[in-house]
Amino acid sequence: MNRIDLFPISTKIENDTLSIAGHELAVLAKEHGTPLYLYDRATMDAAAAGYKSALASHYPSAGSRRRPFASVTYAGKAFLCTAIAQWSQSHGLFVDCTGEGEIAIALAGGVPREHILVHGVNKSIHDLKAAIQHAGTIVVDNLTEMKNVAACITTEVVTTPNLWLRLLPGVAVDTHHAHTQTGQHDSKFGMTREEILEAARYCREHGLPLNGIHFHQGSNFRDASPLVAAIEIGLDLAVEIGFSEEWHFSPGGGWGVAYHEDELPQPDMNEYVRVIAENVIAGCKKRGLTLPHLHLEPGRSLVARAGVAIYRVGAVKRRGDKVWILTDGGMTDNPRHAMYGARYSCLPVSGVGGERSEVVSIAGPYCESGDVVIEDLPLPKVEEGGLIAIPASGAYQLSMSSNYNGARKPAVLWVEAGKVRVIQRRETVTDLLARDEAL
Numbered sequence: 001m002n003r004i005d006l007f008p009i010s011t012k013i014e015n016d017t018l019s020i021a022g023h024e025l026a027v028l029a030k031e032h033g034t035p036l037y038l039y040d041r042a043t044m045d046a047a048a049a050g051y052k053s054a055l056a057s058h059y060p061s062a063g064s065r066r067r068p069f070a071s072v073t074y075a076g077k078a079f080l081c082t083a084i085a086q087w088s089q090s091h092g093l094f095v096d097c098t099g100e101g102e103i104a105i106a107l108a109g110g111v112p113r114e115h116i117l118v119h120g121v122n123k124s125i126h127d128l129k130a131a132i133q134h135a136g137t138i139v140v141d142n143l144t145e146m147k148n149v150a151a152c153i154t155t156e157v158v159t160t161p162n163l164w165l166r167l168l169p170g171v172a173v174d175t176h177h178a179h180t181q182t183g184q185h186d187s188k189f190g191m192t193r194e195e196i197l198e199a200a201r202y203c204r205e206h207g208l209p210l211n212g213i214h215f216h217q218g219s220n221f222r223d224a225s226p227l228v229a230a231i232e233i234g235l236d237l238a239v240e241i242g243f244s245e246e247w248h249f250s251p252g253g254g255w256g257v258a259y260h261e262d263e264l265p266q267p268d269m270n271e272y273v274r275v276i277a278e279n280v281i282a283g284c285k286k287r288g289l290t291l292p293h294l295h296l297e298p299g300r301s302l303v304a305r306a307g308v309a310i311y312r313v314g315a316v317k318r319r320g321d322k323v324w325i326l327t328d329g330g331m332t333d334n335p336r337h338a339m340y341g342a343r344y345s346c347l348p349v350s351g352v353g354g355e356r357s358e359v360v361s362i363a364g365p366y367c368e369s370g371d372v373v374i375e376d377l378p379l380p381k382v383e384e385g386g387l388i389a390i391p392a393s394g395a396y397q398l399s400m401s402s403n404y405n406g407a408r409k410p411a412v413l414w415v416e417a418g419k420v421r422v423i424q425r426r427e428t429v430t431d432l433l434a435r436d437e438a439l
């Protein structure tokens with residue numbers, strides 16, 4: 001398949017060089033430095049619209065104000081900053097925030113209380129207090145946390161968030177790596193069936209506003225069929241808990257995107273939404289259960305394709321059969337290959353159409369042999385001092401970035417036709433020292 005189809009939808013090749021939303025990547029790199037990240041608004045808008053239209057086609061009343069409703073929740077862990085939080089509200093999305101830090105970013109971006117949903121596997125008391133103060137919903141991960149929530153709801157609390165319970169369905173999805181699975185029986189996430197029923201009893205006895213069930217089976221899968229068994233378990237629990245009117249059901253997120261041309265075409269989000277919606281509707285009918293408000297929680301499939309990383313090539317080394325292209329970006333802005341062998345592809349910014357005559361590996365400047373982003377990729381010739389662009393870089397890269405070796409986090413651009421905005425400036429040495437205290 002065509003490598004260019006991994007890039008944002010507004011990508012063009014003109015005069016053998018790459019541009020996105022009408023902006024030449026070489027010019028952006030010259031003006032803003034490298035390593036550089038950009039997010040293409042058109043690609044993000046299309047993804048959000050795609051989810052909404054799929055829900056409107058497959059779930060009753062989705063897209064209207066009538067009930068039940070269906071909503072798209074952006075999983076902020078994929079990448080959250082003030083501008084992305086603002087963008088989420090231009091589509092009326094809910095925002096999944098993990099803990100007090102992401103809640104603060106969502107608030108800075110103007111996300112209203114009713115759209116803030118708080119996740120986390122072992123939330124601290126600070127996280128819970130921030131969630132109770134600012135969120136519309138808290139998804140409770142375990143019984144200890146449920147008791148902590150109860151303890152934090154003091155008489156001063158004016159609005160108590162809705163509480164949902166995170167189910168561990170014990171059903172795995174195929175994500176290609178164990179570290180991106182969350183729903184299998186021995187996962188650290190969520191509660192077993194028995195724990196869910198105990199937590200529901202606790203809520204009843206303590207007058208807590210329990211009104212939803214959530215599960216999330218893993219991240220970056222393209223076969224939706226394992227969701228069916230988990231949906232059945234969730235609906236059985238809804239009956240046992242006694243949900244009737246006005247309840248919420250969230251089968252999480254995790255729909256995949258293509259990172260490498262071998263994985264094209266892009267997974268079809270309409271098919272993912274259809275499988276969920278049809279099984280929720282049929283499962284509720286079978287059980288005589290009121291249709292829930294349905295919440296989907298995509299992160300990666302909303303932003304990954306919109307993001308592109310641009311690196312400058314330094315030295316090129318030949319070691320036996322191996323050709324190392326050494327770049328100024330690497331595991332500190334993209335730890336995904338080092339963490340779980342994620343595969344990527346790339347193109348040179350200029351000379352895009354050249355013959356892919358050499359098989360190369362792309363490694364960063366950091367003091368780890370594992371500081372590798374791409375392995376064994378056929379690529380047109382790239383000169384020292386040239387630029388490469390890595391597609392599908394919008395999710396779980398910058399949000400997992402680090403300052404290893406004193407690395408400064410890259411600048412992030414927002415691009416649309418006729419407009420480029422810096423939405424995160426490049427970190428500086430002063431930023432690196434900002435938390436330090438002398439002895």
Ligand SMILES: Cc1ncc(COP(=O)(O)O)c(C=O)c1O
Nearest residue numbers: 075216219253254297298299300
């Ligand atoms: C609870 C929860 N919801 C949603 C997501 C989003 O997953 P993805 O970005 O793969 O769609 C995650 C990711 O791990 C998650 O843990």
